[in-house]
Amino acid sequence: MAKVLMNTKTETSDLKWTTHSRSRPEWEEVSGLDEENNSVRTYQICQAEGSSSHWLRSKMIDRRGASQVYVELLFTMVECSSRNTHHRSCKETFNLYYYQSDVDDATPTYPAWMENPYTKVDTVAADFLLRKGGEKKVNVKTLRLGPLSKRGFYLAFQAQGACMALLSVRVFFKKCPALTRSLSVFPETVPRSLVQEAVGQCVTHAAQPATNARPPKMFCGEDGQWVDQPTTSCTCLPGFEASHGELECKACASGLFKMGSGSGPCTSCPENSHTTETGSSVCTCRPSYYRAPTDSADTPCTRSPSSPxxxxxxxxxxxxxxxxxxxxxxxxxxxxxxxxxxxxxxxxxxxxxxxxxxxxxxxxxxxxxxxxxxxxxxxxxxxxxxxxxxxxxxxxxxxxxxxxxxxxxxTSPNVPVLVTGLRKSTATESSLTLYWNKPTQTHYRILQYQLRYCEKERGSEENSCQFMESSGNEAVLSELRRATAYEVQVRARTFAGYGSFGQASVFRTLPDEDESTSPLLVTGILVAMGILLLILVIAAAIYCIRKQNHFKDPEMSDKNGQYLMGQGVKVYIDPFTYEDPNEAVREFAKEIDVSCVKIEEVIGAGEFGEVCRGRLRIPGKKENYVAIKTLKGGYTDKQRRDFLAEASIMGQFQHPNIIHLEGIITASCPLNDGQFTPIQLVGMLRGIASGMKYLSEMSYVHRDLAARNILVNSNLVCKVSDFGLSRFLQENSSDPTYTSSLGGKIPIRWTAPEAIAFRKFTCASDVWSYGIVMWEVMSFGERPYWDMSNQDVINAIEQDYRLPPPPDCPTYLHQLMLDCWQKERTARPRFANIVSALDKLIRNPASLKITAHEGAGPSHPLLDQRSPLSPSSCGTVGDWLRAIKMERYEESFLQAGYTSMQLLAHINTEDLLRLGVTLAGHQKKILSSIEALTNQNKPAGNVLY
Structure with missing residues (x-):
């Protein structure tokens, strides 16, 4: 979606732009016809001789919040051979500049008519030239300028020997239109970088769950297209369902309901319920039907049962x-x-x-x-x-x-009355003797009594209750459990049958709280007291022995004055009081020979480096497992001092609940079974590049090349995997690309900038990703760009930031990474070139010993032995600028007097600013190239590659 800031085609009066020239002719405003023969206001100029500059500047254009704008130019250009002019001074191009300002303060003399303070956009060349008797064709060019930061800007056109007509100028910027998707509404968004994050909200009658209150998010690309599917958890509220492809939440129709939030549809009311309203989240039960309090709204309504x-x-x-x-x-x-x-x-x-x-x-x-x-x-x-x-x-x-x-x-009339007065006569550990009152009625004869007794803790379970009969009003319950309570009931039987059991009474077998203490209990108490006394005696003896040994222990002696006088307490000494940290280490820690230690695996990470598990075997002692803290490579002096200070602190402690320091290794590094050599890492990288070379030759682009998608077997053979994002490239042009028009997440940290901004995927974008994989491998799994956010990564890459070399990374490998991260995808190497470069390194392993901090200057390119920067291939300044893709500054260099390669040796940043090179990335690229040229012309030294 384009928003127009200026369009000269729509102007109905004179444009009255500002012109500047040191000689005639000047830009002239006239009425002309566009490609559709409509009358428009145009500017034209036709220089006869000379190469002086003729400037034309527009009025101030308000950028209206845009950070990148596009300029569409319609113009005609006369062919030099058709003009009566000197061929050398005739040009078929013109230059486009812009100047930013917060106020409309431009005058005929301000700002100065030169490239700096103006910013050059590009040198515009005509695709179609007018010649005598030829067809009139209009050139259309669209250029991007930015980033813009001030309130507005001016456009400036510079002609230096051209005969042309500027038919129309349209200035616009692209923005993503307002969008509704996945039940989320995103506002109209202007991209301020390659990708701009937009925050939306849920549509009407939709909400996010309480557990996820983050608002919906989506990314707007620089081209004015929404880049990705939204990140949202919006769902329709109860009584509403998603409609029209999740663009809105529609109320449930009459007779339908939806009981909760979510993506489900409205459904018919459960049985015996109904609703006459729209947007119902529950259906009402029909008369005489109900729901229990525990029933959910989607269960049928029910009623009471009929009689048994x-x-x-x-x-x-x-x-x-x-x-x-x-x-x-x-x-x-x-x-x-x-x-x-x-x-x-x-x-x-x-x-x-x-x-x-x-x-x-x-x-x-x-x-x-x-x-x-x-x-x-x-x-x-x-x-x-x-x-x-x-x-x-x-x-x-x-x-x-x-x-x-x-x-x-x-009930029957002749049943005896209840038996009462149940009491205990005696009790033992396994029996109870009970008796009860005889009933006083005389109109029936009691034939028998029945007792029912149950263990009280087990309740009235059938298997815990027993019965016994007695002819009299006394009974002995035997074979009972010791110290157990029993619940006992008695009933009487006559000729009419048994009566009801009387009230239950509880009795306990011995021992009991109210019974006299048994001899066994007394014996147990005496034994317990004897054991306790023995423990006290042993503890006192151990205490005395340890106290005596404490004063005899030479390690606890007062040889270094580390005891408090008269107290025998060791005092901690701060290792930072030592001027030399090695002195504290020698005093408090023991040096261990490296051959005694073997590292088996990494188990974690500490402040100074990795924490490993290993084995320590000192001659004459038993082998033990130990934890090993390591100091990572590339450490600073302060880190080494802090690391040794920690060892000095630990070496002073001797306690069973404090970690014990066995010793330190400062002479060399212990062996690590899992540590890779540089040549092994290069071999793994070569395998990955070989696999990607095969895919690229089959016209397939991977799109998700990352270390996480590389499988490694026990022989360190790497295999490229995870082809969920792979696409076939249509070879219908000289530069095949795959354009993604659908959504889907993009792995920002591994993806080339053109793929992020325009979703243009090529084998060159896979090369960019391969460079990130190289960095991951050489940093042993470090996260690319560390804890930077995705947006920070995009902004940094746009400003020509690239990842630094990992610790101890060979210079050649990091230079190969930088080659893979060229901003222009055509400048990146192909996978065949990468395989060849890695093969050269494997054949010359000595070159892997040159790391970034050892090299004397920038390394030479790996991919081509005949570097385009060699003196033989850069005969002129123009050839050199074209070789490093900085040809846009050729005219500025020549006008400033830099006409030979020898004059470039002492150029600096201030000189580049005067030449109009204002971008930091371009300055760095030009200065690095000059330094490389200077190093190539120096005589060879004793550096081994």
Whole structure:
């Protein structure tokens, strides 16, 4: 989406731009015709002789927040051979500049009419030239300028021998239009860099979950196109569903509902419920139907069950068993249970009252899952009414109450009364002797007594209860458990049968709290006291021995004056009080020979370097596993001093709960089974490059080349994997590319800048990624660009920042990385060149010993032995600038007097600024090239490569 800042085609009056020339002719404003024969205001100039500069400057253009703008030029150019002019002074090009300002302060003399303070955009050449009798063709050129930072800018055109007409000038910038996607709305966004982050919000009737409150995000590319799929968790609210491809949240129609947030659709109301409104999150139950409090909104509505059927009683004197069949209608629920209601009624069928607590139920009176219950403890010769209720989860909400089936029963008249007065006579560890009162009634004869006794801790479980009979009112319960409480009940039997069990009483076997202490308990106490006394004696002896040895230990002696006088306490000495840290190390730490230590694996990372697991075997001692802290390569003097100070501190401590320092190694490095040599790393990199060479020759681009996608076997053979983002390249042009039009995440840290900005993927963009892989391998898995954000990485690359060499990285390898990271993709090497360069390094391993801090200057390019910077190939300043792709400054160098290669030797940054080279990256590239040329012309020394 383009936003126009200026368009001369739409102007209805004179443009009145400012012109400047030291000689005639000047730029002249005239009316002309565009390519569609519409009348427009144009500027034209036709120089006859000379090469003086003729300037034309527009009025101030407000940038309106844009950081990059585009200039579309329509112009015609007369061919030099068709003009009567000197061929050397005739030009078929012109220059475009711009000047930024916060105020409209330009005058005919300010700013000065020269490249600095103006910034050059480009030298514009015509594709079509006008010649006598030839067809009139209009040239169209679009150029980008920026970055812009001030309120506005001026455009300036410089002609130096051209005969041309400037038909129209259109200035615009690109912005990403407002967008709705994935239930998120993103505002119109102006990109201020290669990729601009945009923050959006959820559409109406959508929200993010409380666990993820981060707003939706999306990236706007420099070309005005949205780069990626949005990062969002917006979902439609309850009662709404996504519609029109997740562009909006639409209310559920009448009869439909959606109970929660999420991506699901609206659904029909559950059974026995309905809704007449739109946007419903719950459906209302129909009359006589309900939901239990634990039911969710998407469950059907249900009702209370019908009455139980076929209630059958079985009376046995004063006990009763009830059985029944399940209801015909369960109410549509599976949580069916039963409850028993008991009432005592008068003899003549009159008023009934609720039964008391003396009636017992098994398994229970309420919440019964089965369809059978036993009841005992009833009164003899008494009328009862029992009702069995069927219940479910909504029975309490029904206005009709629970449905039940009722039956009336009468107990037997000749059942004996309850037995009372159960007491304990004696108790042992395994028996209880009990007795009770005889019933005083004389109208029946008691035939027998029955005792029921259960372990109290185990409740009334069937396997914990036992029964015994007694002919009299006394009994002995034997084979009981020691120190255990028992719950005991007694009932009497007559000719009419058993009566009800009397009230339960609890009795405990010995030993008990209220019983006299047994001899065994006394013996146990005496033994425990003896053991305790023995422990105290042993502890006192150990204390005395250790105290005596403490004063005899030579390591604890006062030879260095490290004790407090008269107290025998060792004093910690700060190692930083030593002028030389090595002196503190020699005093407090023991040097260990490197041959005694073997590193097995890395287990972590510390402040100074890696932490490893290894084995220590000192002659004459047992081999032990140890933890090894290492000082990373490339350390500073301060880091080494701090590292040794830590060892000096640890060496002063001797305590079982303080880490013990075995010693230090300062003479050399211990062996590490997992450490790679530089030649091994280069071999691995060569394997990766060979695989990518094969893919590129098959016209495939990987798009996600990174160390994480390289598999390595036990022989260090590397295999390229993860082809989820690979694409086939259409070889329909001299520069095949793959353009991604879909979404998908881009691995920013590994992706070339043109692929990030324009989604243009080529084998050259894979070469950029390969350079990052090289850096990962040589840094042993360090994260590229460390903790920089993706946006910081994009900005840094745009400003020509490149990753520095990893510690101890050979200079040649880092130079190869820099070759892979050339901004212009055509300047990057091909994978065949990379394989060849790595083969040269493998054949000459001595070159791998030259690291960045050892080299005397910039390294030579690896990919071509005949460097374009060699004196033989750069005969002129123009050839040299074209070789390093800085040909835009050729005219400035020549006009400033730099006409030969010898004059470039002492050029500096201030000279480049005067020449109009204002970009830091261009300055660095030119100065590095000059330094390389200077080094090539020096006589060879004793440097080994």
């Amino acid at each position: 059927r076929w209630l059958v009683p079985q009376v046995n004197d004063t006990s009763l068993t009830l059985e029944w069949s399940e209801p015909v209608d369960s109410g549509g629920r599976s949580d069916l249970s039963y409850s028993i209601e008991c009432r005592i009624c008068s003899a003549h069928g009159g008023f009934c009252t609720t039964c008391g607590d003396g009636v017992n139920y098994k398994p229970s009176q309420t919440g019964i899952q089965g369809r059978r219950v036993s009841i005992w403890g009833l009164r003899p010769h008494t009328s009862y009414s029992f009702t069995v209720l069927a219940l479910n989860g909504v029975s309490g909400q029904s206005q009709q109450g629970s449905a039940g089936e009722t039956i009336n029963v009468t």
